Amino acid sequence: MRKKIIAGNWKMNMTSDVARDLVDGIKAKLPNPLNADVVVCPPFTVLKSVADRIAGSAVDLGAQNMHWEKSGAYTGEVSPEMLRDVMCNYVILGHSERRAYFGETDEMVNRKAKAALAMNLKPIICVGETLEEREADKTKQVVETQVRGSLAELGAKGWADAIIAYEPVWAIGTGRTATPEQAQEVHAFIRSIVRDMAGAALADAMRIQYGGSMKPDNAKELLSQPDIDGGLIGGAALKADSFLAIVQAAC
Numbered sequence: 280m281r282k283k284i285i286a287g288n289w290k291m292n293m294t295s296d297v298a299r300d301l302v303d304g305i306k307a308k309l310p311n312p313l314n315a316d317v318v319v320c321p322p323f324t325v326l327k328s329v330a331d332r333i334a335g336s337a338v339d340l341g342a343q344n345m346h347w348e349k350s351g352a353y354t355g356e357v358s359p360e361m362l363r364d365v366m367c368n369y370v371i372l373g374h375s376e377r378r379a380y381f382g383e384t385d386e387m388v389n390r391k392a393k394a395a396l397a398m399n400l401k402p403i404i405c406v407g408e409t410l411e412e413r414e415a416d417k418t419k420q421v422v423e424t425q426v427r428g429s430l431a432e433l434g435a436k437g438w439a440d441a442i443i444a445y446e447p448v449w450a451i452g453t454g455r456t457a458t459p460e461q462a463q464e465v466h467a468f469i470r471s472i473v474r475d476m477a478g479a480a481l482a483d484a485m486r487i488q489y490g491g492s493m494k495p496d497n498a499k500e501l502l503s504q505p506d507i508d509g510g511l512i513g514g515a516a517l518k519a520d521s522f523l524a525i526v527q528a529a530c
C-alpha cells in the first residue's frame with residue numbers, strides 16, 4: 280500500500296509574511312487522522328522562515344530546484360547541501376517550466392536527481408507531454424524518454440526514495456485537467472517503465488503523483504485511480520483551504 284503524497288509547488292510566489300500565514304493555516308487544519316505525506320515547496324527565499332514555522336508539525340519541506348554540484352562558481356544556484364541546511368527533505372526536479380524556460384534536459388535532471396539522493400533529499404521528478412505531443416499521439420514516447428533519461432542509474436535506494444510527478448504540460452495552470460482515465464493510463468504506463476528499469480518490487484512501491492490543475496473538486500476522483508499516488512499542486516496550493524481540501528481527499 281503506497282502512502283499518498285500531496286505537495287504544493289508555490290512557484291515564484293510568496294514573501295515571508297504571506298508564506299508564514301499560509302503554513303500556519305495549513306498546520307491549523309490538517310486532517311486527523313492524516314494518512315498522507317504533506318509537503319510544501321516554497322521559493323528559496325522563504326525556505327528558512329517556512330522551515331521554522333513547520334518545525335515539529337506534520338508538514339514537510341521541499342525546494343523547487345537545485346544544482347547538482349556541492350558548491351562552487353555557479354552564480355545564482357543553490358546546492359543540495361544548502362537545501363539540507365534549511366531542513367528540506369524533498370526537491371522538485373525537471374518541472375516543465377524549468378525544462379521549457381531554463382533549458383533543463385533529462386541528463387541535467389538525472390544529475391540533479393543523483394545529487395539530491397546523495398544528500399538524502401527525495402527528488403520529485405517531473406515528466407509530461409505538451410499538447411502538440413499529445414495530439415500527435417506521442418505521449419507515451421515522450422514520457423518514456425523522460426523517465427528513462429531522468430531516472431537513469433538511480434540505484435535501489437534511489438528508486439525507493441524518488442517520486443515521479445506526471446504533469447501533462449497542457450494541464451498545468453490552464454484549468455484543463457487530464458481526465459482520471461487519461462491520467463491513470465499514463466501513470467500505469469510509467470509504472471511499467473519503472474518495472475522494466477528497476478524491477479517489480481520497486482515499481483510497486485514507487486509513488487507517482489499527478490499534477491495539472493488538480494483542485495478540490497477533481498482531486499478525489501484523480502486520487503482514487505489505482506496508479507495515482509498523490510498530487511503536485513500549483514495554483515490550488517496557494518490558499519490553505521483549497522490545499523487542505525486536496526489533502527483531505529488523499530486521506
Ligand code: PEP
Pocket residue numbers: 288446450451452453454490491492493511512513514515
Ligand atoms: C505545477 O506547476 O506543478 C502544477 C501542477 O500547477 P497547477 O496545479 O496550477 O496546474
